[in-house]
Amino acid sequence: MARGSSGIVAGLTAAALAVVGVLAYQASANAPDSVAAPGPAASVTATGQAKPTKKAEPPAVLPADSGTGKRVVYALADRRVWLVDEAGKVLRTFPVMPSALNPQPGTYRVATPRQGPATKGSDGVMIEHVVRFATVDGVSVGFSAAVDGSMKSPDPSLKTGGVRMSRTDGNAMWDFAAVSTAVIVVP
Structure with a gap:
Protein backbone atom coordinates (compact mmCIF):
# COMPACT_ATOMS: atom_id res chain seq x y z
CA MET A 1 0.00 0.00 0.00
CA ALA A 2 2.85 2.39 0.73
CA ARG A 3 4.08 1.95 -2.82
CA GLY A 4 0.71 2.89 -4.33
CA SER A 5 0.36 5.98 -2.25
CA SER A 6 3.83 7.22 -3.21
CA GLY A 7 2.77 7.06 -6.90
CA ILE A 8 -0.32 9.12 -6.07
CA VAL A 9 1.76 11.66 -4.16
CA ALA A 10 4.19 11.91 -7.09
CA GLY A 11 1.30 12.41 -9.51
CA LEU A 12 -0.30 15.07 -7.32
CA THR A 13 3.05 16.83 -6.91
CA ALA A 14 3.59 16.88 -10.68
CA ALA A 15 0.07 18.23 -11.24
CA ALA A 16 0.56 20.92 -8.58
CA LEU A 17 3.86 22.00 -10.14
CA ALA A 18 2.18 22.23 -13.57
CA VAL A 19 -0.62 24.40 -12.14
CA VAL A 20 1.90 26.65 -10.35
CA GLY A 21 3.89 26.98 -13.59
CA VAL A 22 0.79 28.01 -15.57
CA LEU A 23 -0.24 30.52 -12.89
CA ALA A 24 3.29 31.98 -12.74
CA TYR A 25 3.31 32.40 -16.53
CA GLN A 26 -0.09 34.13 -16.49
CA ALA A 27 1.01 36.44 -13.68
CA SER A 28 4.20 37.43 -15.47
CA ALA A 29 2.31 38.07 -18.71
CA ASN A 30 -0.08 40.44 -16.93
CA ALA A 31 2.44 42.19 -14.67
CA PRO A 32 2.69 45.97 -15.01
CA ASP A 33 5.80 47.27 -16.78
CA SER A 34 7.19 48.58 -13.50
CA VAL A 35 7.64 45.03 -12.13
CA ALA A 36 7.81 42.90 -15.27
CA ALA A 37 11.08 41.69 -16.67
CA PRO A 38 12.33 43.65 -19.69
CA GLY A 39 10.78 42.34 -22.87
CA PRO A 40 11.57 42.53 -26.57
CA ALA A 41 11.35 45.80 -28.52
CA ALA A 42 7.78 45.09 -29.62
CA SER A 43 5.10 43.93 -27.22
CA VAL A 44 2.54 41.28 -28.11
CA THR A 45 -1.23 41.70 -27.96
CA ALA A 46 -3.59 39.13 -26.43
CA THR A 47 -4.14 37.71 -29.93
CA GLY A 48 -0.41 37.17 -30.42
CA GLN A 49 0.01 40.03 -32.91
CA ALA A 50 3.13 42.15 -32.45
CA LYS A 51 2.46 45.80 -31.61
CA PRO A 52 5.03 48.31 -32.86
CA THR A 53 6.82 50.17 -30.12
CA LYS A 54 5.97 53.83 -29.81
CA LYS A 55 8.89 56.11 -30.54
CA ALA A 56 9.29 59.17 -28.40
CA GLU A 57 8.48 62.20 -30.51
CA PRO A 58 11.11 64.93 -30.27
CA PRO A 59 9.80 68.10 -28.71
CA ALA A 60 8.47 70.49 -31.33
CA VAL A 61 10.46 73.71 -31.33
CA LEU A 62 8.53 76.96 -31.32
CA PRO A 63 9.08 78.62 -34.72
CA ALA A 64 11.43 81.60 -34.77
CA ASP A 65 9.85 84.99 -35.46
CA SER A 66 6.52 83.85 -34.05
CA GLY A 67 5.82 86.95 -31.99
CA THR A 68 6.07 87.80 -28.32
CA GLY A 69 3.78 87.71 -25.32
CA LYS A 70 0.71 85.55 -24.89
Whole structure:
Protein backbone atom coordinates (compact mmCIF):
# COMPACT_ATOMS: atom_id res chain seq x y z
CA MET A 1 0.00 0.00 0.00
CA ALA A 2 2.85 2.39 0.73
CA ARG A 3 4.08 1.95 -2.82
CA GLY A 4 0.71 2.89 -4.33
CA SER A 5 0.36 5.98 -2.25
CA SER A 6 3.83 7.22 -3.21
CA GLY A 7 2.77 7.06 -6.90
CA ILE A 8 -0.32 9.12 -6.07
CA VAL A 9 1.76 11.66 -4.16
CA ALA A 10 4.19 11.91 -7.09
CA GLY A 11 1.30 12.41 -9.51
CA LEU A 12 -0.30 15.07 -7.32
CA THR A 13 3.05 16.83 -6.91
CA ALA A 14 3.59 16.88 -10.68
CA ALA A 15 0.07 18.23 -11.24
CA ALA A 16 0.56 20.92 -8.58
CA LEU A 17 3.86 22.00 -10.14
CA ALA A 18 2.18 22.23 -13.57
CA VAL A 19 -0.62 24.40 -12.14
CA VAL A 20 1.90 26.65 -10.35
CA GLY A 21 3.89 26.98 -13.59
CA VAL A 22 0.79 28.01 -15.57
CA LEU A 23 -0.24 30.52 -12.89
CA ALA A 24 3.29 31.98 -12.74
CA TYR A 25 3.31 32.40 -16.53
CA GLN A 26 -0.09 34.13 -16.49
CA ALA A 27 1.01 36.44 -13.68
CA SER A 28 4.20 37.43 -15.47
CA ALA A 29 2.31 38.07 -18.71
CA ASN A 30 -0.08 40.44 -16.93
CA ALA A 31 2.44 42.19 -14.67
CA PRO A 32 2.69 45.97 -15.01
CA ASP A 33 5.80 47.27 -16.78
CA SER A 34 7.19 48.58 -13.50
CA VAL A 35 7.64 45.03 -12.13
CA ALA A 36 7.81 42.90 -15.27
CA ALA A 37 11.08 41.69 -16.67
CA PRO A 38 12.33 43.65 -19.69
CA GLY A 39 10.78 42.34 -22.87
CA PRO A 40 11.57 42.53 -26.57
CA ALA A 41 11.35 45.80 -28.52
CA ALA A 42 7.78 45.09 -29.62
CA SER A 43 5.10 43.93 -27.22
CA VAL A 44 2.54 41.28 -28.11
CA THR A 45 -1.23 41.70 -27.96
CA ALA A 46 -3.59 39.13 -26.43
CA THR A 47 -4.14 37.71 -29.93
CA GLY A 48 -0.41 37.17 -30.42
CA GLN A 49 0.01 40.03 -32.91
CA ALA A 50 3.13 42.15 -32.45
CA LYS A 51 2.46 45.80 -31.61
CA PRO A 52 5.03 48.31 -32.86
CA THR A 53 6.82 50.17 -30.12
CA LYS A 54 5.97 53.83 -29.81
CA LYS A 55 8.89 56.11 -30.54
CA ALA A 56 9.29 59.17 -28.40
CA GLU A 57 8.48 62.20 -30.51
CA PRO A 58 11.11 64.93 -30.27
CA PRO A 59 9.80 68.10 -28.71
CA ALA A 60 8.47 70.49 -31.33
CA VAL A 61 10.46 73.71 -31.33
CA LEU A 62 8.53 76.96 -31.32
CA PRO A 63 9.08 78.62 -34.72
CA ALA A 64 11.43 81.60 -34.77
CA ASP A 65 9.85 84.99 -35.46
CA SER A 66 6.52 83.85 -34.05
CA GLY A 67 5.82 86.95 -31.99
CA THR A 68 6.07 87.80 -28.32
CA GLY A 69 3.78 87.71 -25.32
CA LYS A 70 0.71 85.55 -24.89
CA ARG A 71 -0.20 83.97 -28.21
CA VAL A 72 -1.29 80.97 -30.22
CA VAL A 73 1.27 80.03 -32.87
CA TYR A 74 -0.07 78.05 -35.82
CA ALA A 75 2.54 76.57 -38.20
CA LEU A 76 0.87 75.65 -41.49
CA ALA A 77 3.61 73.37 -42.86
CA ASP A 78 4.19 71.61 -39.54
CA ARG A 79 0.45 71.23 -38.87
CA ARG A 80 1.13 72.18 -35.27
CA VAL A 81 -0.04 74.72 -32.70
CA TRP A 82 1.78 76.15 -29.67
CA LEU A 83 0.10 77.90 -26.74
CA VAL A 84 2.60 80.45 -25.41
CA ASP A 85 2.22 82.46 -22.19
CA GLU A 86 3.09 86.12 -21.53
CA ALA A 87 6.69 85.22 -20.60
CA GLY A 88 7.23 83.33 -23.86
CA LYS A 89 7.03 79.89 -22.25
CA VAL A 90 5.39 77.16 -24.33
CA LEU A 91 2.55 75.78 -22.22
CA ARG A 92 1.44 73.17 -24.74
CA THR A 93 2.04 72.09 -28.32
CA PHE A 94 0.00 69.65 -30.37
CA PRO A 95 -0.71 68.52 -33.93
CA VAL A 96 -3.70 69.82 -35.87
CA MET A 97 -5.44 69.00 -39.13
CA PRO A 98 -5.50 72.18 -41.25
CA SER A 99 -8.69 73.40 -42.84
CA ALA A 100 -9.30 73.40 -46.59
CA LEU A 101 -8.88 77.20 -46.53
CA ASN A 102 -5.75 78.48 -44.80
CA PRO A 103 -5.12 82.06 -43.73
CA GLN A 104 -2.02 83.81 -45.02
CA PRO A 105 0.92 83.97 -42.60
CA GLY A 106 0.52 86.95 -40.30
CA THR A 107 -0.94 88.13 -37.02
CA TYR A 108 -4.62 87.64 -36.25
CA ARG A 109 -6.73 87.97 -33.11
CA VAL A 110 -9.44 85.80 -31.65
CA ALA A 111 -12.20 88.17 -32.76
CA THR A 112 -15.52 86.59 -31.91
CA PRO A 113 -16.88 85.20 -28.71
CA ARG A 114 -15.85 81.62 -28.35
CA GLN A 115 -18.60 79.16 -29.10
CA GLY A 116 -18.96 76.47 -26.46
CA PRO A 117 -21.83 74.09 -27.11
CA ALA A 118 -21.54 71.56 -29.90
CA THR A 119 -22.55 72.86 -33.29
CA LYS A 120 -22.29 71.71 -36.88
CA GLY A 121 -19.06 72.74 -38.64
CA SER A 122 -18.84 73.94 -42.24
CA ASP A 123 -18.01 70.35 -43.23
CA GLY A 124 -21.11 68.95 -41.52
CA VAL A 125 -19.19 67.42 -38.58
CA MET A 126 -20.41 68.16 -35.04
CA ILE A 127 -17.75 70.30 -33.35
CA GLU A 128 -17.11 72.00 -30.01
CA HIS A 129 -14.83 74.65 -28.53
CA VAL A 130 -14.74 76.87 -31.61
CA VAL A 131 -12.15 79.66 -31.49
CA ARG A 132 -12.41 81.81 -34.66
CA PHE A 133 -9.52 84.04 -35.68
CA ALA A 134 -9.59 84.75 -39.44
CA THR A 135 -11.74 84.89 -42.58
CA VAL A 136 -10.66 83.48 -45.95
CA ASP A 137 -12.85 83.89 -49.04
CA GLY A 138 -15.81 84.77 -46.82
CA VAL A 139 -15.39 81.64 -44.67
CA SER A 140 -14.53 81.86 -40.96
CA VAL A 141 -11.36 80.03 -39.97
CA GLY A 142 -10.97 78.77 -36.45
CA PHE A 143 -9.75 76.04 -34.18
CA SER A 144 -12.22 73.36 -33.13
CA ALA A 145 -12.50 69.76 -31.97
CA ALA A 146 -14.81 67.22 -33.53
CA VAL A 147 -17.19 65.83 -30.91
CA ASP A 148 -16.36 62.31 -32.12
CA GLY A 149 -12.63 63.05 -31.70
CA SER A 150 -11.80 62.64 -35.39
CA MET A 151 -9.18 64.68 -37.21
CA LYS A 152 -9.93 63.76 -40.82
CA SER A 153 -8.37 65.58 -43.76
CA PRO A 154 -10.83 68.15 -45.10
CA ASP A 155 -12.56 67.61 -48.42
CA PRO A 156 -10.63 69.94 -50.76
CA SER A 157 -13.76 70.55 -52.84
CA LEU A 158 -15.48 72.20 -49.85
CA LYS A 159 -14.71 75.68 -48.55
CA THR A 160 -14.17 74.79 -44.91
CA GLY A 161 -12.36 76.72 -42.20
CA GLY A 162 -12.09 74.30 -39.30
CA VAL A 163 -8.57 73.63 -37.99
CA ARG A 164 -9.17 70.39 -36.09
CA MET A 165 -7.49 69.08 -32.99
CA SER A 166 -8.14 66.39 -30.42
CA ARG A 167 -10.83 67.03 -27.82
CA THR A 168 -8.19 67.31 -25.08
CA ASP A 169 -6.23 69.87 -27.10
CA GLY A 170 -9.50 71.62 -27.95
CA ASN A 171 -10.21 71.99 -24.23
CA ALA A 172 -6.76 73.50 -23.71
CA MET A 173 -7.24 75.92 -26.62
CA TRP A 174 -10.65 76.89 -25.28
CA ASP A 175 -9.24 77.69 -21.85
CA PHE A 176 -6.27 79.61 -23.29
CA ALA A 177 -7.49 81.66 -26.27
CA ALA A 178 -9.92 84.30 -25.07
CA VAL A 179 -11.17 87.12 -27.30
CA SER A 180 -8.27 89.35 -28.47
CA THR A 181 -5.62 86.65 -27.93
CA ALA A 182 -3.03 86.90 -30.72
CA VAL A 183 -2.88 84.07 -33.26
CA ILE A 184 0.38 84.08 -35.19
CA VAL A 185 0.21 82.05 -38.41
CA VAL A 186 3.59 81.03 -39.81
CA PRO A 187 4.33 79.20 -43.07
